[in-house]
Amino acid sequence: MSHSFSTDPGRHAAGIGMTSQRTRDRLVETLEQLAPLDARVLDVMRQVPRHLFVEEALASRAYDNVSLPIGHGQTISQPLTVAQMTTALLQGPPLRRVLEIGTGSGYQTAVLAALVPEVVSIERIAALAARTRRILRDIGVRNVALVVGDGGQGLPDKGPYDGILVTAAAATLSPKLFEQLAEGGRLIAPVGAREQALRRFTRTADGLHEERLGDAHFVPLRRGRS
Numbered sequence: 247m248s249h250s251f252s253t254d255p256g257r258h259a260a261g262i263g264m265t266s267q268r269t270r271d272r273l274v275e276t277l278e279q280l281a282p283l284d285a286r287v288l289d290v291m292r293q294v295p296r297h298l299f300v301e302e303a304l305a306s307r308a309y310d311n312v313s314l315p316i317g318h319g320q321t322i323s324q325p326l327t328v329a330q331m332t333t334a335l336l337q338g339p340p341l342r343r344v345l346e347i348g349t350g351s352g353y354q355t356a357v358l359a360a361l362v363p364e365v366v367s368i369e370r371i372a373a374l375a376a377r378t379r380r381i382l383r384d385i386g387v388r389n390v391a392l393v394v395g396d397g398g399q400g401l402p403d404k405g406p407y408d409g410i411l412v413t414a415a416a417a418t419l420s421p422k423l424f425e426q427l428a429e430g431g432r433l434i435a436p437v438g439a440r441e442q443a444l445r446r447f448t449r450t451a452d453g454l455h456e457e458r459l460g461d462a463h464f465v466p467l468r469r470g471r472s
């Protein structure tokens with residue numbers, strides 16, 4: 247677990263690095279006013295250089311509270327969504343190993359990696375995964391195993407997990423995902439086809455406990471690799 251991110255791997259135009267700490271602080275101030283969020287998550291979001299996870303042309307908008315395109319028809323999640331999902335995941339016993347389904351830009355992955363000893367993340371679009379792997383390496387994130395594949399059924403080989411975070415929406419979740427949750431573990435996912443809701447499932451000794459956390463707007467979970 248490292249809280250020191252390299253914010254200037256030399257990939258981006260001069261200037262952004264100089265203003266990004268201030269703009270990150272401002273983004274976090276905005277988020278704090280919108281929802282109750284875990285202070286540990288906010289601390290991490292003050293540090294993770296989100297501008298490196300978006301295309302260079304969009305870097306100036308990286309610290310707005312918006313989702314942005316990342317190519318291949320996918321989007322980087324809105325910062326508030328990342329903060330809320332991570333907050334919901336942290337509530338409960340400590341997380342040792344977390345599975346993220348839908349790596350995308352890797353921004354959520356980097357936030358998790360600063361809070362959890364071991365992160366496994368699966369992405370079905372190989373080109374996106376390759377780009378994200380490079381960015382995570384460049385900023386010094388080392389506790390992430392990035393896998394290319396269809397994560398719709400989870401990744402049982404590396405489980406069980408104390409937390410599972412799904413960052414693409416499915417009409418229904420595979421029961422196999424819940425089997426990969428350790429006892430006390432939490433799964434956070436947007437569920438629904440046209441109308442999505444963010445849901446948290448907690449695995450207890452008596453079964454699954456389900457909560458609705460709010461509305462959600464995610465790209466769809468798709469089958470197969472690409």
Ligand code: SAH
Binds near residue numbers: 413
């Ligand atoms: N947390 C990411 C969200 C990216 S959008 C971010 O903030 O950047 C959701 C991602 O899920 C996309 O990259 C998409 O390709 C991926 N995805 C969709 N279905 C998937 C599946 N079955 N297995 C793995 N990844 C999937």
